[in-house]
Amino acid sequence: MPPGGEPALVIEGLVSGYGGGDVLHDVSMTVPGGGITCVVGPNGAGKSTLLATVSGLLRPRRGSITFRGERLVGKSPRQILDLGLVHVPQNHSLFREMTVRENIELGAYIVKDRRLIARRLADIEQMFPQVAGWSGKKAGSLSGGEQRLVEFARCLMLDPGLVILDEPSMGLSPKVLKSVFDAVRMMNARGKTILLVEQNARAGLRLSTHGVVMENGRVRLAGTGQEVLEHPEIGALYLGGAARGG
Amino acid sequence: MTAMLRAEGVSKAFGGVQALSDCTVEVEQGSITGLIGPNGSGKTTLFNTMTGYERIDAGEVYLGDRKITNLRPQRVFALGIGRTFQLTRIFPRLTVMENMLVAAQHTDAGRPRNPLARAGGRADRRRAADLLEFTGIAGHADAPAETLSYGQRKLLELSYVLVANPDIVLLDEPAGGVNPSLIQQLSARIRELNAAGKTFLIVEHNMEFVMSLCGQVTVLDYGTVVATGPPQIIRSNPRVLDAYLGLAEEEEDSDAPGR
Numbered sequence: 001m002p003p004g005g006e007p008a009l010v011i012e013g014l015v016s017g018y019g020g021g022d023v024l025h026d027v028s029m030t031v032p033g034g035g036i037t038c039v040v041g042p043n044g045a046g047k048s049t050l051l052a053t054v055s056g057l058l059r060p061r062r063g064s065i066t067f068r069g070e071r072l073v074g075k076s077p078r079q080i081l082d083l084g085l086v087h088v089p090q091n092h093s094l095f096r097e098m099t100v101r102e103n104i105e106l107g108a109y110i111v112k113d114r115r116l117i118a119r120r121l122a123d124i125e126q127m128f129p130q131v132a133g134w135s136g137k138k139a140g141s142l143s144g145g146e147q148r149l150v151e152f153a154r155c156l157m158l159d160p161g162l163v164i165l166d167e168p169s170m171g172l173s174p175k176v177l178k179s180v181f182d183a184v185r186m187m188n189a190r191g192k193t194i195l196l197v198e199q200n201a202r203a204g205l206r207l208s209t210h211g212v213v214m215e216n217g218r219v220r221l222a223g224t225g226q227e228v229l230e231h232p233e234i235g236a237l238y239l240g241g242a243a244r245g246g
Numbered sequence: 247m248t249a250m251l252r253a254e255g256v257s258k259a260f261g262g263v264q265a266l267s268d269c270t271v272e273v274e275q276g277s278i279t280g281l282i283g284p285n286g287s288g289k290t291t292l293f294n295t296m297t298g299y300e301r302i303d304a305g306e307v308y309l310g311d312r313k314i315t316n317l318r319p320q321r322v323f324a325l326g327i328g329r330t331f332q333l334t335r336i337f338p339r340l341t342v343m344e345n346m347l348v349a350a351q352h353t354d355a356g357r358p359r360n361p362l363a364r365a366g367g368r369a370d371r372r373r374a375a376d377l378l379e380f381t382g383i384a385g386h387a388d389a390p391a392e393t394l395s396y397g398q399r400k401l402l403e404l405s406y407v408l409v410a411n412p413d414i415v416l417l418d419e420p421a422g423g424v425n426p427s428l429i430q431q432l433s434a435r436i437r438e439l440n441a442a443g444k445t446f447l448i449v450e451h452n453m454e455f456v457m458s459l460c461g462q463v464t465v466l467d468y469g470t471v472v473a474t475g476p477p478q479i480i481r482s483n484p485r486v487l488d489a490y491l492g493l494a495e496e497e498e499d500s501d502a503p504g505r
Contacts, residue, residue: 020395021425042490043285043451044422171286174493199285200492238490239481240453 008033014063023049038208040201045214047197055087056080084161096140107157145176165196205229250275256305283466298322328412338392346374349409397424421452
């Protein structure tokens, strides 16, 4: 395993789903602290379900999730947020009619200390100067890639220990993808552990220190980003024909 | 030999987004043909253009030698092209049987309905019951459709399309969200129908399902056809792998093949 200190998030034997069926079948994985871990896999692999279960939006049927030694199963999304785990969802989640600044400030709605809020905002604006430049604009007037950066800025208002990103590249052109991934690297360089799900598997794995391939609700491959990227079975996991089990 | 159903050079834009660019897909008579591609590659849009649900900007759609470009959906349906939708379109408060009888009000494929046969009459009921028996959900005939599981709804939609006895059936993600045992059932039914002469075009993400069922597979990526061939060839085609795995950002800066 490459650098990455203590595991930030440990998932063991997770079974989760909606209604009558299970989507995740016995999923176990570790997200090393300080790293970028990318989960990839074909449609229906259970990637978004995994993220929803980790952030408490969906209650697992079995298994455990531990974040920095704290058990998350049974906690509400709000309590999980308090522990420093922030989830940036897949769909455009900004309030389009509000300004960029207002959207970012909303990220701190559970923080009461005004001075702390001001200090964090200043840090974030230094980290993402372009976002600071848009502060008076309506969020809905920004491009898809720009909105992504605002969502990142908003999630940083809680000074999270773990940032969960659901398909940050979705709908972005290759050039914009690069600027969004640069922002992910920057958050990581500032000490944030990142767990992301990506549909663009190659780009996501290349960005990441660690990679996990899920298929059909199970973990099928795990290793460093590079190992997973170069694994001969990865194509078969997407196009069918991979050996079953394992 | 001309294909039974053919989209030729079809292009379609939504605002500034080019959803389909010069797409050609052929479905041979008696085949089970697959249409695959990553999310957002244009599969459903292509289905919609072939069934009259979207007007196309350029290109033609043919049923045999007949041009059916931009015909209205009910005309396309009456010519013998039935389709299902990715998110099932059923009447949730009606029973399963009532849903079938609603479908029976449409004309029989290609022929005007016999004016003496009343919709919902005994003949319709018998045919509907037979089809429900065939798809394995006859036991739910009197239950409200909303009580069906997701997979059973997909089977209802298949039954419902078959009421009109179309020559070609277009299925949009028939296996999506369906449990493995129902997928087996669905697969077996499609094979039986095919053996009896029906032609299928199937959009599907479940690769085991589509690759085991289809003789030919066409792959879309960013609204363009990137490959057509039998499953074994498609699986090892590097351009198809690129479509599914994406290109890493660095490669995207250079002139990567095929983009």
